[in-house]
Amino acid sequence: MVRRGGDDECWPWTGAVTKDGLGKVYTWRGSELAHRIAWVLLRGDLPALITLRRRCTTDSCVNPSHHDWTRLVHRNRAKLTADQVRAIRAAAARGESAKAIARRFSVSRDHIYAVVNRLQWRDVA
Numbered sequence: 001m002v003r004r005g006g007d008d009e010c011w012p013w014t015g016a017v018t019k020d021g022l023g024k025v026y027t028w029r030g031s032e033l034a035h036r037i038a039w040v041l042l043r044g045d046l047p048a049l050i051t052l053r054r055r056c057t058t059d060s061c062v063n064p065s066h067h068d069w070t071r072l073v074h075r076n077r078a079k080l081t082a083d084q085v086r087a088i089r090a091a092a093a094r095g096e097s098a099k100a101i102a103r104r105f106s107v108s109r110d111h112i113y114a115v116v117n118r119l120q121w122r123d124v125a
């Protein structure tokens with residue numbers, strides 16, 4: 001379903017596409033975007049909070065190297081205090097799972113991921 005080229009080349013999706021020309025995959029959960037699936041297969045976890053932004057001009061490109069992933073939907077921020085953010089990072093550093101931390105602070109696992117990886121609350125040391 002993909003014409004996989006070199007690491008720097010575009011990898012156009014050759015299967016179904018959305019009306020915007022993005023590659024589309026049908027899974028048991030419904031349709032998902034092909035570039036997100038490719039990212040997960042090649043790079044690992046991709047929380048729903050994170051959006052991928054394509055850097056090349058090929059609409060159906062699924063090459064992870066052609067996508068930036070730092071753009072986020074900033075939400076839920078008000079739920080946490082700076083002290084809690086520090087506590088979350090400390091818990092993650094001790095090896096506590098994101099799932100357990102998320103439950104303890106009543107926020108989503110994606111949110112924990114964003115806090116720990118400093119995609120949110122970057123200003124808190």
Ligand SMILES: [Zn+2]
Nearest residue numbers: 010056061066
């Ligand atoms: Zn590309």
